[in-house]
Amino acid sequence: MDSISNGKGTPQYDDAQSITVDEGFWREYRDFMIRRGMPDINARLYLYWGKEFAAFMKKTPLHKCTAQDVKNFVDHLSNGGKIKRWQIDKARIALGHLYRDFLKVSLTTAMPFVRPQHETIKENVKSNSSGKDIFKRLQTEIRVRHYSIRTEQTYIQWVNRFLHFHRPKLAEDLSSLDVKTYLDHLAVEKMISASTQNQALNAIVFLFTHVLKKDLGEIGEFTRAKRPVRLPVVLAREEVDRVLNALSGTYALMAGLLYGSGLRLMECVRLRVKDIDFAQKQIIVRDGKGQKDRITILPKRFHQALREQLDFVKKLHEGDIAKGFGEVYLWPSLERKFGNAPKEFIWQYVFPANNLSVDPRSGKVRRHHVNENALQKELKKAVHLLNIYKKVSCHTLRHSFATHLLESGYDIRTVQELLGHSDVSTTMIYTHVLNTPGLAVRSPADGM
DSSP states (O other): OOOEEOSSSOEEOSOGGGOOOSHHHHHHHHHHHHHTTOOHHHHHHHHHHHHHHHHHTTTSOGGGOOHHHHHHHHHHHHHHSSSOHHHHHHHHHHHHHIIIIIIOOOTTSSSOOOOOSSOOOOSOOOOOTTHHHHHHHHHHHHHHTTOOHHHHHHHHHHHHHHHHHTTTSOGGGOOHHHHHHHHHHHHHTSOOOHHHHHHHHHHHHHIIIIISOOOOOOOOOOOOOOOOOOOOOOOOHHHHHHHHHHOOHHHHHHHHHHHHHOOOHHHHHTOBGGGEETTTTEEEEOSOTTSOOEEEEOOGGGHHHHHHHHHHHHHHHHHHHHTTOOOOOOOHHHHHHSTTGGGSGGGSBSSBOSSOEEOTTTOOEEOOBOOHHHHHHHHHHHHHHTTOOSOOOHHHHHHHHHHHHHHTTOOHHHHHHHHTOSSHHHHTHHHHHHTOTTTTSOOGGGGO
């Protein structure tokens, strides 16, 4: 079985055609799962479903199997009536792990398995008499301004709740007093957080300004949700190293960029091939928070892993092109200006999804970026297995990046630029982590 290692014991198969599925293959797969910290009982379960699938496919080599073959296998399990729903779900997850993480082979090589990546915006929202027209206009105004689909969904949800709260009053009859009443309701009765209240306010202001074309005027004083003052959770350098070593494959690389480059999670999953500059050792972050671009550092430690990832993306993209697909999402204005750009390799996502999906806005079949939830789950699992008793998230790696730079003596302005903060006061929070008062004080308990 021809394989190469990435230096962490993770097999990287450079030629899927050469894979021989024998006991040695399954032994190496089990060792791979154990090395990445998977409990032995889970590793045995994943191994079982891998072997069951191979037996189901009989003489068909694993590298020639498609998403349709996996679907047929799952249907076979369902039709038997003896296997429970949760076991079937485990089988599907196990096969995804086998192909994506161990073999580094896309299940779409021979036949694309198309599924929607996002839920489309539902039209049957609760609304008053101005109903569908309001939401259609709201959607149009959002898309004209090139807001992300997440922002679109969030704004529509908040406008829906706002109008529902004031029913049967028409949207055109609403005023700043109605806005104040609703914000008071969110803070006092719903007890939402300050960030959630601001999110609702932004959506309502957008409704008045761009859809209703009304001057909202002065809302006046309203009850504001209390914003807690919290210090960011930061990992020690040794803890970061342990976490990165506990992860493997794509997850290790993504987590490494969150820490090594200070990327936000969505900035990482939305990286395009053209944004990676090995010569200058930098990453260009496009449309970051606040739709701002910035340049950050590309750690030398991840150059090789990143090159291997781009090779994988290239093969995947060439396979999509051969089947008549290969498009990726671009801003509509860019797509109109550069007609063939969506199919060019440089515009592809560095971390693509396993499957093709239907773009909910255009209806086109494209390959989206990987779902960010996958890395969040893997990171949480790794932290748990390492017995690190801190509330760690993907953003913790970005916090650690900033704190460790300041610890190394870099000035606050440099760190601000790398993080993409518009105001240095936001970056100053990390100085509080460094200069926690009282740490030099000796506890009286230690003098007993």
